Amino acid sequence: MGSCTPRCKKWSTISVAIAFLILGIFFACFWGFIVDRILHYELGISSSSSIGYSMWKETPIPMYLSFYMFNWTNADECQKNASVKPKFVQLGPYVFWEHHVREDVKFNDNNTVTFYNRRMWQFEASKTNGSLDDNVSTLNPIVASVASLVKDKHYLVQLGVNFFLEEKKVPLAVTKTVREFLFDGYDDPMLDLMHKLNISGIDIPFKKMGWFVDRNNSKTYDGLYNMNDGKDSLRNLGIVRRWNYYEQVPYYNGTCGKVEGTQGELWYPPQEDTLIKIFSNDLCSTLDLTRAEEHTIHGITGFKFVGNERTFDNGSLYPDMKCFSDRPLYTGIRDVSLCKYGAPAYVSFPHFYLADPFYRESLEGMAPNKDEHEMFLAIEPKSGIPLEVKAQVQINLQLYHVEHIDLLSVINSTLMPAFWFSQSAVLSGDLSETVKTVLILPDIGQYTGFGLLGIGVLISAVAILVTCRSGWRETNRVYARTDAP
Numbered sequence: 001m002g003s004c005t006p007r008c009k010k011w012s013t014i015s016v017a018i019a020f021l022i023l024g025i026f027f028a029c030f031w032g033f034i035v036d037r038i039l040h041y042e043l044g045i046s047s048s049s050s051i052g053y054s055m056w057k058e059t060p061i062p063m064y065l066s067f068y069m070f071n072w073t074n075a076d077e078c079q080k081n082a083s084v085k086p087k088f089v090q091l092g093p094y095v096f097w098e099h100h101v102r103e104d105v106k107f108n109d110n111n112t113v114t115f116y117n118r119r120m121w122q123f124e125a126s127k128t129n130g131s132l133d134d135n136v137s138t139l140n141p142i143v144a145s146v147a148s149l150v151k152d153k154h155y156l157v158q159l160g161v162n163f164f165l166e167e168k169k170v171p172l173a174v175t176k177t178v179r180e181f182l183f184d185g186y187d188d189p190m191l192d193l194m195h196k197l198n199i200s201g202i203d204i205p206f207k208k209m210g211w212f213v214d215r216n217n218s219k220t221y222d223g224l225y226n227m228n229d230g231k232d233s234l235r236n237l238g239i240v241r242r243w244n245y246y247e248q249v250p251y252y253n254g255t256c257g258k259v260e261g262t263q264g265e266l267w268y269p270p271q272e273d274t275l276i277k278i279f280s281n282d283l284c285s286t287l288d289l290t291r292a293e294e295h296t297i298h299g300i301t302g303f304k305f306v307g308n309e310r311t312f313d314n315g316s317l318y319p320d321m322k323c324f325s326d327r328p329l330y331t332g333i334r335d336v337s338l339c340k341y342g343a344p345a346y347v348s349f350p351h352f353y354l355a356d357p358f359y360r361e362s363l364e365g366m367a368p369n370k371d372e373h374e375m376f377l378a379i380e381p382k383s384g385i386p387l388e389v390k391a392q393v394q395i396n397l398q399l400y401h402v403e404h405i406d407l408l409s410v411i412n413s414t415l416m417p418a419f420w421f422s423q424s425a426v427l428s429g430d431l432s433e434t435v436k437t438v439l440i441l442p443d444i445g446q447y448t449g450f451g452l453l454g455i456g457v458l459i460s461a462v463a464i465l466v467t468c469r470s471g472w473r474e475t476n477r478v479y480a481r482t483d484a485p
Contacts, residue, residue: 039438043383044230044237045113045266051434052230052237056266059100063425065121066093067182068350069136070365070417075173078411086414088365091134094178095127098423100265103219112241113229117222117263119215121183132179139397139416140174141209141343142190147400147408148337148344158404165407172407181419185210211395211419222281225263237384238266240279251284251338256323261286264377264391267384276305276377283347283393284339285324287311287375295378297387298432300439307375307392309354312347316356330356333396333415344398349373350420351394362414385435387427394420 045053054060070088077084099122102115123132143165150161170190180186185208215221223244230237240259241247249257261277262268270276274291288310295304309331315322316331325335332355333346352359353368360366378387395418402408427435 039383040230040234042438043234043385046107046111046229046231052266057102057105059098059265061425061428061431063098063100063423064124064127065096065098066127066422066424067096067178067419068092068421069094069134069178069181069419070138072137072139072173072416075137079172079407080410082410082412085362085364086416088363088417090365091130091136091178093127093129093422094132094182095124096121097124107229108226111229111232111236112226114224114226116219116224118217118219119222120217121212130178132182133177135175136178136181137173137175138181138418139399140171141397142188143170143172143407144397144399144416145343146190147402147405148342148398150405151400151402155404158402162405162407165405170407172411181210183210183212183216184208185213227263227266230268234384235268237268238262239268243279243281249284249339251336252323253326254323255320256285258286264389265386267379267386269382269384270303270305270379271381273303276379278377283334283336285334285336289375289377292376295376295387297378297427298429300380300387300427300432300435302378302380302387304376304378307349307354311375312349312355330358332356332359344400346396346398346415348394348396349375350392350422352417359415362412363417366417380435380439383435383438385427385438386425389423389425391423392420 041047042050043052044050045056047053048057069091071091072086073089074084074087078086099120101118101120103118105113105115107113125131146161146165150158168189176186188209191207191209224242225240226242228236228239228241240261240263243249243259247259249259251257259279261279264278264280267276270291276289276291278287278289279285280287287307289305290308290310292304292306294301296302310318310321312334313321313331314325314329314334316329329335332352333348336345336347337343339345348355348359349368350373351366351368353370353373355368360368373392375390375392377389377391379385380387396415397418399411399414399416400408401411401413
């Protein structure tokens with residue numbers, strides 16, 4: 001009792017073989033679809049339980065923001081002699097740990113998500129070369145702004161401004177500590193006056209001078225973002241649709257003012273892309289990065305997208321970039337003055353890397369270098385997970401020669417560097433193991449499917465062989481009984 005007959009064993013073997021064959025075919029045919037659905041769920045942010053959402057909601061990897069300040073060492077000489085070039089010495093880096101948290105997150109019915117991005121910075125003394133109390137001399141932003149406002153005005157207006165600047169003893173170069181220039185800020189009586197009289201005609205929201213004043217731990221400074229959540233397609237994941245309710249910012253005309261690209265941290269899989277776009281709220285515009293060579297981090301290979309001559313062109317090399325400037329400019333800089341409350345601010349790569357030689361030849365102390373000054377982003381192409389980022393931008397102020405203002409009557413019009421920063425992050429070792437697991441999921445399914453198919457075929461072959469041999473033996477027994485006397 002309970003023993004299986006030969007017939008039972010035969011059909012059991014055939015059943016097992018069929019089961020393996022069915023499973024093998026299932027994995028081989030449908031595993032890719034299953035993996036796509038898993039990746040769509042886990043890499044997207046439409047569900048708060050997904051890996052993608054948790055990584056996007058709060059930055060999971062260490063990020064650092066490094067500042068390099070340009071110290072203007074010969075301002076007095078430049079005021080007296082037009083043949084003297086402004087000379088700069090680089091100080092730093094002054095390094096800050098950076099952390100991002102998305103707040104007021106709201107998912108919408110049109111496959112988009114609306115949110116604020118709070119950014120926090122904390123000084124890292126151990127990674128810094130120098131101290132936040134280091135003194136730095138740089139072009140006075142107030143003087144640069146006033147010069148920009150009156151350079152084309154009647155000479156009587158310029159004389160009036162000159163009298164006021166002399167009365168207030170406003171210097172061409174201002175010397176402050178690094179902490180004052182960055183996050184702490186400093187009081188400036190001219191800024192107070194501009195607030196009271198609304199001289200620039202622009203509502204200036206800050207009360208102190210400083211490049212990053214009121215930004216640390218601010219929920220609203222970066223603006224309100226609306227971007228695609230990837231629910232409809234991973235191809236749309238992270239694409240910014242609106243910024244501060246703008247689809248087209250008012251600072252640039254045509255395609256240059258279009259809000260597009262990603263925020264830079266959440267990416268769709270760029271498997272076929274040769275060019276990607278990053279929307280920067282700091283620049284009120286989009287940066288183009290072009291695909292270059294492959295880039296490997298922790299054994300994971302991705303596509304490296306770099307900033308090149310196109311990124312900060314203004315029509316000199318690429319006609320479609322002309323809308324970034326309403327006047328002819330040498331290539332390599334972008335006018336962001338309207339984005340920066342009317343201050344004559346321009347951005348470039350550090351040390352005017354890839355810019356027209358005109359800019360660095362007007363100064364002393366610039367030494368562009370690809371290894372140090374290239375902007376790049378490496379992305380794993382199948383998942384869209386960033387592997388490494390180094391976003392590097394230089395902030396410059398335009399200094400104008402103004403004939404009837406004593407501070408500016410001798411010096412030549414020159415684009416003056418203030419500082420440059422490098423925002424960097426690298427995929428951590430722990431997260432890299434998770435990424436590797438995600439990347440081998442398709443192969444696991446295929447190999448499993450082929451393995452099950454192979455086992456099914458092998459069992460089927462054995463079953464057929466055993467059945468044939470059993471039939472041959474049974475036939476021999478019948479013949480033997482028939483031939484018996």
